[in-house]
Amino acid sequence: MIRSAQRLNPQKKRETQSETEGVSAELVVIKPAGYPMCGIIDDFPQVENPEVFECYARQQWNGYIARAGDYLFDHRMYPDFAYRIIDAQPPESIIGQFTSFIVNEELPEPQKIEYNTDVTFEDVIGQKLARQKCKLIEKYLEKPGIFGKWAPRNVLFFGPSGTGKTMLSKALANHSKVPIIPIKATQLIGEFVGEGSRQIHQLYEKAADLAPCIIFIDELDAVALDRRHQELRGDVAEVVNALLTEMDGIDERKGVCTICATNRPEVLDVAVRSRFEEEIEFILPEKEERVAIITKNLATFPLPANPDIGALATKTQGFSGRDLVEKVLKNALHRAIMDDLEEVPESFFEEAISKVLPKQEKDSRMYV
Numbered sequence: 001m002i003r004s005a006q007r008l009n010p011q012k013k014r015e016t017q018s019e020t021e022g023v024s025a026e027l028v029v030i031k032p033a034g035y036p037m038c039g040i041i042d043d044f045p046q047v048e049n050p051e052v053f054e055c056y057a058r059q060q061w062n063g064y065i066a067r068a069g070d071y072l073f074d075h076r077m078y079p080d081f082a083y084r085i086i087d088a089q090p091p092e093s094i095i096g097q098f099t100s101f102i103v104n105e106e107l108p109e110p111q112k113i114e115y116n117t118d119v120t121f122e123d124v125i126g127q128k129l130a131r132q133k134c135k136l137i138e139k140y141l142e143k144p145g146i147f148g149k150w151a152p153r154n155v156l157f158f159g160p161s162g163t164g165k166t167m168l169s170k171a172l173a174n175h176s177k178v179p180i181i182p183i184k185a186t187q188l189i190g191e192f193v194g195e196g197s198r199q200i201h202q203l204y205e206k207a208a209d210l211a212p213c214i215i216f217i218d219e220l221d222a223v224a225l226d227r228r229h230q231e232l233r234g235d236v237a238e239v240v241n242a243l244l245t246e247m248d249g250i251d252e253r254k255g256v257c258t259i260c261a262t263n264r265p266e267v268l269d270v271a272v273r274s275r276f277e278e279e280i281e282f283i284l285p286e287k288e289e290r291v292a293i294i295t296k297n298l299a300t301f302p303l304p305a306n307p308d309i310g311a312l313a314t315k316t317q318g319f320s321g322r323d324l325v326e327k328v329l330k331n332a333l334h335r336a337i338m339d340d341l342e343e344v345p346e347s348f349f350e351e352a353i354s355k356v357l358p359k360q361e362k363d364s365r366m367y368v
Helices: 010-020 050-061 128-142 165-176 195-210 234-248 287-298 309-315 321-338 346-367
Strands: 027-034 071-073 082-089 100-103 154-158 180-184 213-218 256-262 278-281
Touching: 050 100, 128 165, 128 256, 128 278, 154 165, 165 180, 165 213, 165 256, 180 195, 195 213, 195 234, 195 256, 287 309, 287 321, 309 346, 321 346
Parallel strands: 027 100, 154 256, 154 278, 180 213, 213 256
Antiparallel strands: 027 082, 071 082
């Protein structure tokens, strides 16, 4: 349970001092957390002079008990803005006129930066049109300066789930020898009002430092819904607004390419979708591409398997590459291993396909 820091009042002063043995806090480490409710201004205090802030903090929170995990709320310049106590020395001690404060303003990075991905263009089977259009991004990452205002800074990958959108973005980063920051859109939503927007701005600042660089935001529809739906989801409105600000390039970040992915482009907010200079469609694999996917992955099996690949490819019409690998091939292999067999019989592949078909047909109708 999250607690706010407790204020000592005159009536309970003797009792509280007895509990804490009158220990004064020597050091309190705090971190900006944000506002507790929607509707509060999204302006954030920034500590420019640590010594002045320390004096300000001592006067405001004098007599409070500092416990790691608790929150301290500003009552003056930024009413109700919260700081979370990261550490207090000694633990559960009383803030006084000699307490030192350290403000850790760094928010955790949404996701680890990948400097050298192991995905190549050869790993992405099919998607010829998508790969062809990605050459523009590749040229931009190689020479960001030559494009000027015509740079492809925002690109939308759209198409059914499991068709290689994430793989192609990583292959593009690998081929261009640039870092990529992959992230799920839902990770950008903060715990407090305003924290999400700060994470986005920090994400783009980090990308600018690494430029040329790719920011890959997956499942964009999870936050960038049509604004009629956002009225019901106020927690994501600030995320969308911050994302729009960065995509508009008010603070130009040369060499940063934002690639967003979705399997539901029709539900995206019009304002968000209009920011993409390029929209690249990903399609389900054709029969010959399904043959290639099955063949390539069977070659890595730890057990021998010799199914009729052509027949399997025919029966998996409408399957994505992920469906083939994760639902069919892996399912058949795991069953053979569980049954202590020395090879994977063809019947296991057939049964795996029959289990996927009902869900696959339902997902196809949803996408259409």
